[in-house]
Amino acid sequence: MEQVQCMIDWIEDHLKGRFSLDELSDYMGYSPYYYSFKFHQVTGVSIKRYILLRRLYLSTEDLSKNKRIIDVAFTYGYSSQEAYSRAFKRVFGINPGQYQMKKVPVQSIVKLTTYKNGAGSTMNVSRKIEVNKVKNERSDLFDKNILHIMNGQLMYDEFKTNKLLGDADYAPFNEAMCVNKTTEEILNHTFIRTRADGHNESEESYMDKVIVPLHDLFNKEYTCIVLWFGEDMFCQMNVLTVLSYLEQTKYKGKVFLNSFREDEFKVNQTELTLGHYHLTYKETMIHHVLPSNELMPIMYQAIKIYLDMLKAENEVVKYIRKNKDLPTKQLIQTLFHLFPTIGYGDSQYIELINKIK
Numbered sequence: 001m002e003q004v005q006c007m008i009d010w011i012e013d014h015l016k017g018r019f020s021l022d023e024l025s026d027y028m029g030y031s032p033y034y035y036s037f038k039f040h041q042v043t044g045v046s047i048k049r050y051i052l053l054r055r056l057y058l059s060t061e062d063l064s065k066n067k068r069i070i071d072v073a074f075t076y077g078y079s080s081q082e083a084y085s086r087a088f089k090r091v092f093g094i095n096p097g098q099y100q101m102k103k104v105p106v107q108s109i110v111k112l113t114t115y116k117n118g119a120g121s122t123m124n125v126s127r128k129i130e131v132n133k134v135k136n137e138r139s140d141l142f143d144k145n146i147l148h149i150m151n152g153q154l155m156y157d158e159f160k161t162n163k164l165l166g167d168a169d170y171a172p173f174n175e176a177m178c179v180n181k182t183t184e185e186i187l188n189h190t191f192i193r194t195r196a197d198g199h200n201e202s203e204e205s206y207m208d209k210v211i212v213p214l215h216d217l218f219n220k221e222y223t224c225i226v227l228w229f230g231e232d233m234f235c236q237m238n239v240l241t242v243l244s245y246l247e248q249t250k251y252k253g254k255v256f257l258n259s260f261r262e263d264e265f266k267v268n269q270t271e272l273t274l275g276h277y278h279l280t281y282k283e284t285m286i287h288h289v290l291p292s293n294e295l296m297p298i299m300y301q302a303i304k305i306y307l308d309m310l311k312a313e314n315e316v317v318k319y320i321r322k323n324k325d326l327p328t329k330q331l332i333q334t335l336f337h338l339f340p341t342i343g344y345g346d347s348q349y350i351e352l353i354n355k356i357k
Contacts, residue, residue, distance in 0.1 A: 001114040003028070004042040007035060008112050011047075015055050018077040021047070043112055044319040044338045050112065056091050057109035059084075063100045072096070093300030105268040106297040107231050107341050108261045127265045131164045134258065134267050141256060142166045147222045149173055149214075151229040151238055156213075159228075168226075169216050174209050178237040178306055179348055182285050186245040187211065224254040231259045231268075232343025233309070236302030237285070244281035247274050259298060261340075270296065305342060316342065320356050328353055 010027055025032045039047040055076040062072045073084035089095045092106055099106075135142050148170035150156040156172035159165055180198025183191045196206035217225075227242060229235040239257065246255065255272045280291040284303050288310060291303060308314050316339060323331060332349045 001042060003035075004039055005114045007039055007047070008050075008114070011051060012054070012111055015051070015058060016075050016077075041322065042114060044315055045112075052087065053091065053109045054111070056088055057106065059088070059096075060092075060099065060106055063096055064103060066100065069096045069100070091301065092297035093295055094297060098294075099297070104296045104298075105231065105259050105270060107301045108264075109341070112338075127158075128162060128164065130260075130265050130267055131159075134269065135166070138269070141224060141226055142168045144168065145222055146224045146226060147171065147216060147220070148226045148228060149217070149242060151235050153213075155228065169220070169222075171216055172213050173238055173242060174213060175238055175241070176234065176345070176348065177241045177285065178234050178309070178344075179351075182241075184282055184286060186241060186248060186281075187214070222253055224256065225251070226256045226258060228258045228260075230343060231261055231298045231302075232341050233302040233305040234343030234345070234348075235259075236299050237306055240277060240281050240284065240299060240303075243272065243274065243277035247278040257296075272296075301341070309342065315339075316344075317352065317356065320353055324353070324357050328357075 007024065007028060010024060014023075021032050021036075025035065028035050030038075036047050039045075039050075043050065059072050059076050062075065063069070069084070070081040073081045076084070078084035078087070085095050085097075088099070092099065094102075094104075142165060144167045146168045148159075148165055148168055150159060150170060150172050153172045153174050156170065159170065175195070176199075181194055183194050185191055192203055192206055192211065195210070196203045199206065201209075225246065227239055229239045243255070251274065255274060257270045257272055258267045259270070260267050276293040280293055280295065280299075280303075283289050283291050284306065288307060290307065291300070295303070309316065316335065319335070319338070320331065323334070326334070328350065331353060332346060335344070335349050
């Protein structure tokens with residue numbers, strides 16, 4: 001663990017500018033094969049992939065400050081603007097120029113650590129301060145004719161208990177759309193039957209958990225809907241499903257996405273334009289192919305992760321197989337820590353672990 005953390009710390013100090021992995025080898029005193037093997041064994045990601053993702057994520061901060069793209073490319077070790085732009089688009093789905101113009105959110109790719117910081121996910125003062133900040137900036141999005149849809153019952157209960165949304169209506173979306181089969185039509189009877197079967201529960205139980213809490217969405221007219229969802233794959237596939245449903249029902253109001261990272265509740269608000277999400281939903285979740293339309297980077301990144309997770313030998317499965325002798329509870333905590341952009345909960349990881357064990 002300490003060896004790998006030393007590698008990570010060295011890499012983080014050398015992300016700007018060009019360096020070779022031979023330099024890391026000299027620093028660590030091990031062969032490139034050995035340290036690459038250890039890095040992947042402990043973190044679940046290859047060392048080259050980690051460097052690529054960290055550099056590209058940090059480069060978005062420079063782009064947000066309107067630095068010249070060619071200067072950003074050279075800063076992060078690319079030999080040309082073209083090479084940087086190709087890598088950027090493969091990861092985020094748009095090129096650096098488009099990102100600079102639109103300032104759309106991307107998934108946070110934070111520095112890895114080989115230890116757990118013990119941070120909890122309970123409501124705290126910082127969350128309340130952040131919601132109040134959003135409310136002060138856009139008080140019109142907290143009126144009575146606004147519906148806020150939260151990602152899951154826990155978040156809904158936290159916000160309701162702390163009365164964070166004022167007079168606005170709000171409801172939880174209690175699904176995990178990144179697992180099990182789905183249908184083209186959303187939230188109708190066929191959808192309910194298919195999703196209930198996938199979750200191994202009765203239709204009545206599914207209705208009580210998922211459909212009943214969305215009563216206001218079905219029965220009231222709103223001028224605006226605000227979605228509160230994390231930036232990880234689990235949350236973004238839920239976002240895609242909700243947006244697809246809104247298109248199916250020909251919703252005409254405004255839609256905003258308040259995206260955030262679970263471990264650092266900083267809200268990034270983006271106004272969305274409906275029109276292509278149902279097609280994206282069908283391409284991704286029915287046909288399992290990359291979307292043909294341009295998307296927000298966080299959703300594009302989430303879809304790539306979703307499609308990767310459908311593979312029998314994805315990175316998570318490989319990691320579980322290598323560490324299957326660990327106690328299930330310890331393995332789940334490690335998976336939470338190493339794969340934050342996936343966003344799986346206990347139940348999804350337990351199912352994977354049981355299959356492999």
